[in-house]
Amino acid sequence: xxxxxxxxxxxxxxxxxxxxxxxxxxxxxxxxxxxxxxxxxxxxxxxxxxxxxxxxxxxxxxxxxxxxxxxxxxxxxxxxxxxxxxxxxxxxxxxxxxxxxxxxxxxxxxxxxxxxxxxxxxxxxxxxxxxxxxxxxxxxxxxxxxxxxxxxxxxxxxxxxxxxxxxxxxxxxxxxxxxxxxxxxxxxxxxxxxxxxxxxxxxxxxxxxxxxxxxxxxxxxxxxxxxxxxxxxxxxxxxxxxxxxxxxxxxxxxxx
Amino acid sequence: xxxxxxxxxxxxxxxxxxxxxxxxxxxxxxxxxxxxxxxxxxxxxxxxxxxxxxxxxxxxxxxxxxxxxxxxxxxxxxxxxxxxxxxxxxxxxxxxxxxxxxxxxxxxxxxxxxxxxxxxxxxxxxxxxxxxxxxxxxxxxxxxxxxxxxxxxxxxxxxxxxxxxxxxxxxxxxxxxxxxxxxxxxxxxxxxxxxxxxxxxxxxxxxxxxxxxxxxxxxxxxxxxxxxxxxxxxxxxxxxxxxxxxxxxxxxxxxxxxxxxxxxxxxxxxxxxxxxxxxxxxxxxxxxxxxxxxxxxxxxxxxxxxxxxxxxxxxxxxxxxxxxxxxxxxxxxxxxxxxxxxxxxxxxxxxxxxxxxxxxxxxxxxxxxxxxxxxxxxxxxxxxxxxxxxxxxxxxxxxxxxxxxxxxxxxxxxxxxxxxxxxxxxxxxxxxxxxxxxxxxxxxxxxxxxxxxxxxxxxxxxxxxxxxxxxxxxxxxxxxxxxxxxxxxxxxxxxxxxxxxxxxxxxxxxxxxxxxxxxxxxxxxxxxxxxxxxxxxxxxxxxxxxxxxxxxxxxxxxxxxxxxxxxxxxxxxxxxxxxxxxxxxxxxxxxxxxxxxxxxxx
Numbered sequence: 069x070x071x072x073x074x075x076x077x078x079x080x081x082x083x084x085x086x087x088x089x090x091x092x093x094x095x096x097x098x099x100x101x102x103x104x105x106x107x108x109x110x111x112x113x114x115x116x117x118x119x120x121x122x123x124x125x126x127x128x129x130x131x132x133x134x135x136x137x138x139x140x141x142x143x144x145x146x147x148x149x150x151x152x153x154x155x156x157x158x159x160x161x162x163x164x165x166x167x168x169x170x171x172x173x174x175x176x177x178x179x180x181x182x183x184x185x186x187x188x189x190x191x192x193x194x195x196x197x198x199x200x201x202x203x204x205x206x207x208x209x210x211x212x213x214x215x216x217x218x219x220x221x222x223x224x225x226x227x228x229x230x231x232x233x234x235x236x237x238x239x240x241x242x243x244x245x246x247x248x249x250x251x252x253x254x255x256x257x258x259x260x261x262x263x264x265x266x267x268x269x270x271x272x273x274x275x276x277x278x279x280x281x282x283x284x285x286x287x288x289x290x291x292x293x294x295x296x297x298x299x300x301x302x303x304x305x306x307x308x309x310x311x312x313x314x315x316x317x318x319x320x321x322x323x324x
Numbered sequence: 325x326x327x328x329x330x331x332x333x334x335x336x337x338x339x340x341x342x343x344x345x346x347x348x349x350x351x352x353x354x355x356x357x358x359x360x361x362x363x364x365x366x367x368x369x370x371x372x373x374x375x376x377x378x379x380x381x382x383x384x385x386x387x388x389x390x391x392x393x394x395x396x397x398x399x400x401x402x403x404x405x406x407x408x409x410x411x412x413x414x415x416x417x418x419x420x421x422x423x424x425x426x427x428x429x430x431x432x433x434x435x436x437x438x439x440x441x442x443x444x445x446x447x448x449x450x451x452x453x454x455x456x457x458x459x460x461x462x463x464x465x466x467x468x469x470x471x472x473x474x475x476x477x478x479x480x481x482x483x484x485x486x487x488x489x490x491x492x493x494x495x496x497x498x499x500x501x502x503x504x505x506x507x508x509x510x511x512x513x514x515x516x517x518x519x520x521x522x523x524x525x526x527x528x529x530x531x532x533x534x535x536x537x538x539x540x541x542x543x544x545x546x547x548x549x550x551x552x553x554x555x556x557x558x559x560x561x562x563x564x565x566x567x568x569x570x571x572x573x574x575x576x577x578x579x580x581x582x583x584x585x586x587x588x589x590x591x592x593x594x595x596x597x598x599x600x601x602x603x604x605x606x607x608x609x610x611x612x613x614x615x616x617x618x619x620x621x622x623x624x625x626x627x628x629x630x631x632x633x634x635x636x637x638x639x640x641x642x643x644x645x646x647x648x649x650x651x652x653x654x655x656x657x658x659x660x661x662x663x664x665x666x667x668x669x670x671x672x673x674x675x676x677x678x679x680x681x682x683x684x685x686x687x688x689x690x691x692x693x694x695x696x697x698x699x700x701x702x703x704x705x706x707x708x709x710x711x712x713x714x715x716x717x718x719x720x721x722x723x724x725x726x727x728x729x730x731x732x733x734x735x736x737x738x739x740x741x742x743x744x745x746x747x748x749x750x751x752x753x754x755x756x757x758x759x760x761x762x763x764x765x766x767x768x769x770x771x772x773x774x775x776x777x778x779x780x781x782x783x784x785x786x787x788x789x790x791x792x793x794x795x796x797x798x799x800x801x802x803x804x805x806x807x808x809x810x811x812x813x814x815x816x817x818x819x820x821x822x823x824x825x826x827x828x829x830x831x832x833x834x835x836x837x838x839x840x841x842x843x844x845x846x847x848x849x850x851x852x853x854x855x856x857x858x859x860x861x862x863x864x865x866x867x868x869x870x871x872x873x874x875x876x877x878x879x880x881x882x883x884x885x886x887x888x889x890x891x892x893x894x895x896x897x898x899x900x901x902x903x904x905x906x907x908x909x910x911x912x913x914x915x916x917x918x919x920x921x922x923x924x925x926x
Contacts (some may be wrong), residue, residue: 126771254409255368256412260364264361
C-alpha cells in the first residue's frame, strides 16, 4: 500500500505569528518554522499502519525552500521518501490553487491512501483535503478522531454535535485526522541518521503539467491592515441596575 | 510543554567554536559524526527531553519510588512510559560502539545528551547513567560472550545496569568490602553479602537488571588488591537470550533521602546468587578505574544540568514577579529582574553555567582524543588532560551545582522555600552530587596526590602554559578584552605559584598538600572556567552574529572581573599547610570555652 501524507510547514504555535502587511502573506521570519503538529498526527496514522503492515509512506509538501527541514523530520520519524513541490510562482497560492497542485502531484506520484491533518494551524481553512479529494475523484473521510486502515478500505469515527459518526470508504481515498488521533512518535536516533540517506524529490510546476500551473481562479489580496488594538471594555458597576444594563448591552449587540 | 528549554544553541556554539569538536569529527571512526549531523541530533534530542522527560520531574519528586511488600520497587507512575519512549528513541545508545548496536558517536556528543537528560529529570537520568557505567566496564573487560549476551540490550536500554561497590563499612574505603564470591564447579561464583546505596538496584522500568558486583574470592589479598568484579543478573539468562529464573538478589529496603526521590536507592542482599567473573580474579579495582573518569565527568555534568534547569526557572520567575520600584522606573512596581541584586544573582548563575558547560565538553573532547587520536603521543597527552581535569569537573561542577541551585532558590524569595514552586527540588536533588562517585574531598586528594605528580609535574605545567596562550590572543583582540587579560594573567600567576608549592611540598609533607587540596582544586575550577569563557568571547568575534559576540564578551568579562578574583583569595588556604587543622584535638573542637577544671562554680 502506498500512503501519501500531506505535511505543511507552519510557524511554531508557541511563537509570535505575523502577516507581512505589504503582501498579505505570512511573515516566515516571525517565528521558528516547524512541521504542523496535526500533520505529525497524520504521519503517525500512516506509520502506525506501516509498523505492522507492508506499506510505503511518502511525505508530500508544497512550500518554500525552508520546508525541506520539515521534510527531513518527517523522514526521521519514519516516512520512506518525500516529495517537495517547490516553485516561486506558487508563493501566496490560495487554497483552490494549492489543492489543484497537490492533486496533480498525487496523480503523478500514485497513491492508495492520502492522509492530511483536518486543518493547518496557520491558515485554518480546513477544506484542502476535500478540495484534493474532489480533484482526484475519490471518497473523502474528513475530521476523523480515529483511523482504522485495512488493505482495501479505511474506517473511522467523526464527532458531531449530536454524537459519533462511523464512516468508512473503499480505497483509494483521502482522509483527514483531528487532534484526537494518536500523538505522534518522536524521531528515533537511528531514524534521524537514516533520514539523511532517504530520497527527497523536488518538483516544479512544470513537472506537474499545464493544468496545475494555470489556475482558473485565484484569490487576490486587495488590502491588508493591522488588527486594531483592543479598546477598553465597558465596565458595569452594580448599583442595583446592573442586570438590566447587562441585558441591554447584550441585546444591543444582538447576542440575546 | 515543560518549562525546560534545551540549551542546544550554546551546546552547538561550544562544540564548534570553543572546544574543537570539528577536529574530533575528523578522527578515524567518527567520520559519520560531522558537526551538522550532531547539531541536528541534539535538536531532536532536546525536543524529546523537554517534551517527554522534563514533565516527569516534579511529579516524580512528589510521588517518589516505593518498595512494595513483595520486595519489588515501583518508580513514579510517569517514569515507566517515559523510559519506554527513551528506549524507543535510542538516545542512550548514541556514544557506544556500532558493533553492539550503538551509534558510534563521540563521547562528547553523549555528554551533551546527558546534560539535557539530567536537566530534564535527574532522578530519572540516573537509571541510564548507571547503565552506562556498567556498559563501560563490560566493554573494556568483559569477554566476547559476555559482551554479546549483555551489551546490545543494555546499550538499547531494554536492560539496565547497576554498580555495587558500597557496603556499610566500606564507603570511600572500597577495600574494606566483605561480600564473598565462592567459585563453583561450573565456573560461576556464588555471591553472598549485602550492598547499600545501589541506585536503581530494583525497579519496574525494565525487564532485566544487570548488577556489577565487587566481591572477594576466598584467600584474596586484603584491601583493594583482592577485589573482583562479577556480573550478577537479576534474572539468569537462558542460552537463547530469554530470561530464566530469578537470581539470589533481593531488595531489602530503599532509602528515604533528601532528594532524587524518584530514583530508588536500594539495599541489596545477595544470597548464593550466581555471578560471572569479569576478566580475572582481583582485577575489580582496575575495572572500576576504567569507567571512573567518564562516570565522574557525568556527575560533574549533573551539577551543571540541575543548575541550568534551576536557573531557567529562576529567570522566568524574575520576569513575572513584581516587587518594589526599580531605580528610574515608573508605575506601581517593577519585575524583580530590574533590581540590581537580582540581576547579580542571575548573571552569576549564567556565567558559571556557561563556564561549566565549556569545561565539561572540553574534558569530553579530550576523552575522545584519548581513545581515537591515531597518534600515540596525541592519545597519551589527551589522557593526561582528562586525568587532570576530571576531578576538577566533578568537584567544581557539583559544588557550583549546590551553590547555583541555592542562588536560584534565593531569586524566588520566600516562595523558593515552598515546595510548590519547584525551586527547592533542584537544591535537594543536586546535593548528592558532591558526595557520590567519589566525594569532592576524594577528588581534591586525587588532584594533588595522583594527578599533579604526573611526569614530575611536567603534565600540569604544560597545561598551565597552554592556558596562558590565551593572554596573547586577548592582547591582540582590542581594548574590550583588556580587563579579561589582566585578571586572567593575575590568577594564572597565583595558580602557578600554588602549583609550585604543591609540587614542592607534596613529597615531604603529604598532609600539608591534602590540607589545602579543596581550596586548590577550586582555584583550578575558577581559572579553567575563566580561560574557556575568554576563548568563547574571542571565538564569537569571528562569527557574523553581533548578539552572540556581545553575550560571550559580557559573560567572559563579568566572570573575569567579578567571579575569578576569588581564586587568588583561596591561595592562603591552599598553601597554609596542616598546622591549624590539627592544632585542636577532638575535645577542643567539641567545646571551645570549657569550664576550667576545679574552678569554683560560684
